[in-house]
Amino acid sequence: MAILIKNGRVIDPGHLDDACDLLIRDGRIAAVEPQGTIGDSSADLRVIDASGLWVTPGLVDMHVHFREPGQEYKETIATGSEAAAAGGFTAVCTMPNTDPVNDDPAVTELILNQAAKAGKVRVYPAAAISRGSRGEQLCEFGELGAAGAVAVTDDGLPVMNSQLMRRALEYASGFGLRVISHSEDLQLADGGVMNEGPRATRMGLAGIPNACETVMVMRDIAVSSLTGVPVHIAHVSTRESVEAIRRAKADGIAVTAETAPHYFTLTDAAVEGYNTHAKMNPPLRSEEDRQAIRDGLADGTLDAIATDHAPHSPMEKEVEFDRAANGIIGLETSLPLSLRLVDEGVLDAGTLIERMSIAPARILGLECGLLVGMTADITLIDPVKEWVVTTDKLKSKSKNTPFEDWTMKGKAVMTLIGGHVILDELA
Amino acid sequence: MALEQKDVIDLASLSVDEIRLILDTAKSMREISERPIKKVPTLRGKTVILFFYEPSTRTKLSFDIAAKRLSADSISVSAGMSSLVKGETLLDTAKNLEAMRPDVVVLRHAFSGASRMLGERLEASVINAGDGTHAHPSQALLDMLTIEQHKGSLSGLRVAIIGDIAHSRVARSNCEGLTKMGSEVVLAGPTTMMPKGIEQMGVSVAPCVDAAIEGADVVMMLRIQKERQKNFLMSTEREYARRFGLNAERLARASKDVVIMHPGPMNRGVEISPEVADGPYSIILDQVTNGVAVRMALLFLVVGGSRHGYTD
Numbered sequence: 001m002a003i004l005i006k007n008g009r010v011i012d013p014g015h016l017d018d019a020c021d022l023l024i025r026d027g028r029i030a031a032v033e034p035q036g037t038i039g040d041s042s043a044d045l046r047v048i049d050a051s052g053l054w055v056t057p058g059l060v061d062m063h064v065h066f067r068e069p070g071q072e073y074k075e076t077i078a079t080g081s082e083a084a085a086a087g088g089f090t091a092v093c094t095m096p097n098t099d100p101v102n103d104d105p106a107v108t109e110l111i112l113n114q115a116a117k118a119g120k121v122r123v124y125p126a127a128a129i130s131r132g133s134r135g136e137q138l139c140e141f142g143e144l145g146a147a148g149a150v151a152v153t154d155d156g157l158p159v160m161n162s163q164l165m166r167r168a169l170e171y172a173s174g175f176g177l178r179v180i181s182h183s184e185d186l187q188l189a190d191g192g193v194m195n196e197g198p199r200a201t202r203m204g205l206a207g208i209p210n211a212c213e214t215v216m217v218m219r220d221i222a223v224s225s226l227t228g229v230p231v232h233i234a235h236v237s238t239r240e241s242v243e244a245i246r247r248a249k250a251d252g253i254a255v256t257a258e259t260a261p262h263y264f265t266l267t268d269a270a271v272e273g274y275n276t277h278a279k280m281n282p283p284l285r286s287e288e289d290r291q292a293i294r295d296g297l298a299d300g301t302l303d304a305i306a307t308d309h310a311p312h313s314p315m316e317k318e319v320e321f322d323r324a325a326n327g328i329i330g331l332e333t334s335l336p337l338s339l340r341l342v343d344e345g346v347l348d349a350g351t352l353i354e355r356m357s358i359a360p361a362r363i364l365g366l367e368c369g370l371l372v373g374m375t376a377d378i379t380l381i382d383p384v385k386e387w388v389v390t391t392d393k394l395k396s397k398s399k400n401t402p403f404e405d406w407t408m409k410g411k412a413v414m415t416l417i418g419g420h421v422i423l424d425e426l427a
Numbered sequence: 428m429a430l431e432q433k434d435v436i437d438l439a440s441l442s443v444d445e446i447r448l449i450l451d452t453a454k455s456m457r458e459i460s461e462r463p464i465k466k467v468p469t470l471r472g473k474t475v476i477l478f479f480y481e482p483s484t485r486t487k488l489s490f491d492i493a494a495k496r497l498s499a500d501s502i503s504v505s506a507g508m509s510s511l512v513k514g515e516t517l518l519d520t521a522k523n524l525e526a527m528r529p530d531v532v533v534l535r536h537a538f539s540g541a542s543r544m545l546g547e548r549l550e551a552s553v554i555n556a557g558d559g560t561h562a563h564p565s566q567a568l569l570d571m572l573t574i575e576q577h578k579g580s581l582s583g584l585r586v587a588i589i590g591d592i593a594h595s596r597v598a599r600s601n602c603e604g605l606t607k608m609g610s611e612v613v614l615a616g617p618t619t620m621m622p623k624g625i626e627q628m629g630v631s632v633a634p635c636v637d638a639a640i641e642g643a644d645v646v647m648m649l650r651i652q653k654e655r656q657k658n659f660l661m662s663t664e665r666e667y668a669r670r671f672g673l674n675a676e677r678l679a680r681a682s683k684d685v686v687i688m689h690p691g692p693m694n695r696g697v698e699i700s701p702e703v704a705d706g707p708y709s710i711i712l713d714q715v716t717n718g719v720a721v722r723m724a725l726l727f728l729v730v731g732g733s734r735h736g737y738t739d
């Protein structure tokens with residue numbers, strides 16, 4: 001079985017951005033050549049006309065919550081995988097704050113089994129740093145890694161104990177696992193529910209200051225420097241965090257970082273009217289922060305765009321703002337929101353694709369790219385296709401998005417994994 | 428003229444004309460409470476549910492009396508008293524309330540935005556009787572009515588609000604209402620209790636309590652809650668009283684015909700010294716009396732009122 005993707009703009013960040021044809025055979029990339037120069041006469045050749053489309057490495061979302069096991073009414077690995085494929089992703093990294101927490105190889109195996117059964121995107125589980133993410137005892141990193149975990153994090157909760165963070169970095173490095181930090185000082189957060197500032201004051205909602213995130217980013221940079229072990233900062237939302245990471249990188253400290261589309265798209269103005277679909281942790285920040293996030297993505301301080309896809313049912317969202325759960329779904333809106341950065345001149349196309357594929361893959365130690373011989377995980381993107389976000393058309397089981405009814409430009413129209421088409425929206 | 432919206436959620440969503448209408452209607456309501464028979468038939472056949480998720484004595488009583496003096500049927504439900512409250516979401520509560528066809532729901536709730544949320548889902552009018560730290564419109568309106576009663580007008584007055592601004596819905600609503608009506612509002616209190624960006628509500632923050640009181644026509648003291656010590660927001664009550672409390676010495680800095688207000692309940696000897704609380708400048712009990720009038724006006728106006736204001 002072979003597939004020839006013709007007439008597209010092939011973007012392989014760091015290697016290629018040109019009008020090329022791409023041949024897939026036996027699930028791998030067999031050739032990437034100038035248009036019209038690949039002669040393949042296989043009887044079973046499928047030819048895909050990618051005129052006007054971008055042909056890119058499969059997108060990687062390094063931060064999703066699939067809720068299985070434990071909260072399958074919000075999302076399952078199957079529905080989450082479908083949402084990922086629809087959004088152009090070929091691989092995701094699932095956070096461990098399921099119920100039970102992914103702190104045991106049996107849970108890791110269950111996740112991988114369910115992912116295999118779903119048969120859509122590649123699912124790479126992140127396991128917990130501490131048992132139950134309670135911050136008291138290190139998990140069995142060796143066993144978890146052997147079972148298939150690629151990273152460790154207590155995401156959803158910070159590691160408040162600095163000694164635990166130090167030991168987690170040291171212990172993880174011995175097993176080749178990336179440590180991901182959910183950077184939040186719970187005491188500074190003090191029950192806050194939105195960004196601290198004039199809007200929170202007027203609305204009478206308890207604020208979360210920028211420093212709540214940034215003090216922990218700075219601590220983790222210091223602990224990374226102490227141990228010499230890389231640390232990855234999840235969902236960066238503040239300008240001070242961006243600046244701290246920028247300085248750390250300049251100092252040669254092995255810190256990487258991600259942000260999410262909502263942090264470079266929205267501000268805390270979205271909370272007006274006590275809109276629980278604009279409640280997340282970290283919270284939507286100010287316009288200055290939003291600008292700093294964009295600058296951070298532009299200069300590479302922020303390595304990756306991840307969605308923090310966090311499905312919740314109306315039971316958690318159609319309640320008083322203080323009571324509402326944190327988080328929004330993001331897999332199906334990430335690409336078009338990120339493409340705005342290209343339209344607005346913040347990033348060029350190649351850099352955007354790098355932030356959404358090669359960079360997160362590199363941080364997690366995954367293969368990603370369009371070099372001959374690589375696995376054919378490929379996304380075809382129509383960068384100008386307009387569509388409207390309609391929640392009942394979204395594949396995710398949950399519909400908690402602040403982007404309902406937004407007109408989006410750009411969409412993944414085909415997603416291939418190992419040469420198999422798992423999404424086909426080509427007309 | 429009637430109110431633009433069916434609900435009264437905060438002072439930000441009321442226009443100057445609407446605030447004027449409420450205050451004028453309240454003035455005409457005041458007299459009913461002075462009659463030997465304190466009842467008019469205006470809201471006969473109307474149902475008012477007083478829904479109090481948070482403990483309250485004064486506000487609930489005040490709304491209840493207001494409803495009864497207008498001949499409405501008022502039913503009061505308190506948290507912990509009713510199966511309607513236990514484990515049920517606010518949304519389900521709203522649906523259940525709606526099914527009983529009330530005309531007005533007066534809601535007190537611990538979370539900001541709750542009254543607005545209820546109002547969006549009910550056909551009945553919702554009057555916010557305090558939601559979290561967001562708003563307490565009837566309190567601010569009765570404060571404005573009381574100030575106007577003593578000062579003749581709200582415009583051009585210097586009003587000092589002192590205490591725990593961050594946790595005070597009374598302060599927020601007064602900031603919104605008083606600035607709209609032309610008063611100058613100046614805030615003071617411990618820096619830990621001054622919320623970020625409060626100046627954007629059109630008020631100023633004084634460097635210390637003395638500076639705020641300097642030349643003030645009105646001094647409004649807020650209740651301080653001892654629990655705030657737990658969150659490191661204050662040190663001791665003793666220091667609070669000395670540095671942030673209102674006493675006769677501090678009061679000497681105010682305008683000579685200053686009036687003193689407090690939304691109650693007071694901590695005598697903490698935010699306000701007994702001699703000031705009971706002194707000649709105190710109009711605290713007038714606030715309570717006016718509370719009934721303002722709530723009568725609100726109930727009357729949200730049920731449709733008359734297009735020409737209140738006539739007996």
